[in-house]
Amino acid sequence: MDSKVRLHIAGPLGAGQDVELTRDQAHYLSGVMRLSPGDTLTVFDGVSGAWRATIDAASKRGGTLTCQEQTAAQRNPPDIWLIFAPIKKVRTDFIVEKATELGAARILPVQTRFTNSERIRRDRLQAHAVEAAEQCGGTFVPEVTDIAPLDRLLADWPADRALIFCDETLSDDPDWAEGGTGTALPPAPAAILIGPEGGFSSEERARLRALPFAHPIGLGPRILRADTAAVAALTLWQQARGDWT
Amino acid sequence: MDSKVRLHIAGPLGAGQDVELTRDQAHYLSGVMRLSPGDTLTVFDGVSGAWRATIDAASKRGGTLTCQEQTAAQRNPPDIWLIFAPIKKVRTDFIVEKATELGAARILPVQTRFTNSERIRRDRLQAHAVEAAEQCGGTFVPEVTDIAPLDRLLADWPADRALIFCDETLSDDPDWAEGGTGTALPPAPAAILIGPEGGFSSEERARLRALPFAHPIGLGPRILRADTAAVAALTLWQQARGDWT
Known part of the structure; x- marks a missing residue:
């Protein structure tokens, strides 16, 4: 299921893929949304659909996620x-x-x-x-x-x-x-x-x-x-x- | 012709009608739009269409207009x-x-x-x-x-x-x-x-x-x-x- 916390991140995304967070993203997850290691969110890179990811680490100095499975197919707008x-x-x-x-x-x-x-x-x-x-x-x-x-x-x-x-x-x-x-x-x-x-x-x-x-x-x-x-x-x-x- | 300066005022409007401005309106005309006595603007009251009006006096303490002639018919939106x-x-x-x-x-x-x-x-x-x-x-x-x-x-x-x-x-x-x-x-x-x-x-x-x-x-x-x-x-x-x- 799609988490309400959604983050656009640099790809590529894939099952088991590790994702490095920017400082701003890590601060947003830990400081603003108050998420902790093990919590899930939705990530997307603009081309690979939406994915469920779990937080491995997040603080104001940075953090990492692990991408789990796709939760929505990529949907591009009309041209x-x-x-x-x-x-x-x-x-x-x-x-x-x-x-x-x-x-x-x-x-x-x-x-x-x-x-x-x-x-x-x-x-x-x-x-x-x-x-x-x-x-x-x-x-x-x-x-x-x-x-x-x-x-x-x-x-x-x-x-x-x-x-x-x-x-x-x-x-x-x-x-x-x-x-x-x-x-x-x-x-x-x-x-x-x-x-x-x-x-x-x-x-x-x-x-x-x-x-x-x-x-x-x-x-x-x-x-x-x-x-x-x-x-x-x-x-x-x-x-x-x-x-x- | 319709002036670019447009002001909603309390009605009724009609040819030759004197209109008392609020302090804010008078300040807007004199202080913000830099209009002087004799200058024209468009006024409307929400029911009588648009009218050309001339400024008789306008300062930050108040002012008056005189309503001249209708420049556009009243146009109400659909319900x-x-x-x-x-x-x-x-x-x-x-x-x-x-x-x-x-x-x-x-x-x-x-x-x-x-x-x-x-x-x-x-x-x-x-x-x-x-x-x-x-x-x-x-x-x-x-x-x-x-x-x-x-x-x-x-x-x-x-x-x-x-x-x-x-x-x-x-x-x-x-x-x-x-x-x-x-x-x-x-x-x-x-x-x-x-x-x-x-x-x-x-x-x-x-x-x-x-x-x-x-x-x-x-x-x-x-x-x-x-x-x-x-x-x-x-x-x-x-x-x-x-x-x-």
């Missing part, structure tokens, strides 16, 4: 990326957490014309994705990439991947309104692109609309914050085209 | 309630903000068996709803009710309102799986019920499932946090049955 323009720190953290919970396969911060923040702490965002996977019972951790300018992202775009572009002006524009909301969402491989709080520039919007792989969608009659739009668009896609069946 | 068990402060705030953006008509904190927090600051949550409506360009502010025990809420339940009950165990239970996710969501009047982080108790779940007006739904194969579930369920409902068309 959906989330591309977003970083906003205020707490909302950026939130987007990474929610995208992980909602089964994004990859999280790509992007720099647009009106992006407030040009730098991100990629390692910190990746740690948020790990923590979200630990919390939500997942066995997969999406990669958080380094921030890239929108131009470069589009120049390198894989031809077979649909780009679902959340266009906050769509509900005002009758030419685009026939697309509706969440209807005719393209299947995987796909990516959802969310703009910054100031929206896309008119040049960016024109360029995005002209791309053959772009699918502009609207998200209802109210203006959504960027973090809300990310959760809403991922939800609609997972329900229509993903693994929510 | 969908969000009922949720309060969680950690920042996530509770977040749920209220997101429910307002996503067009909930009413927000009802509920106390369940495993609800961590038995008290809420209703006035603070209501202020969050107002701020979210100001930010998202809305003209409607959902009422945040006082927290009520689940039992009492169900005892007083209006017979014609469907209760969409997000059941985190649903994906594991073949008897309920045929309902699927987001399919066959009931139309308005409806309410979405999200449990606390610990889920519903088995007694609560059995009771909810037995209610003739209850519609259990699942939200995909990953465990969602309560705040994620609230946003996801509101999104699915708005797209299927609400005003996202």
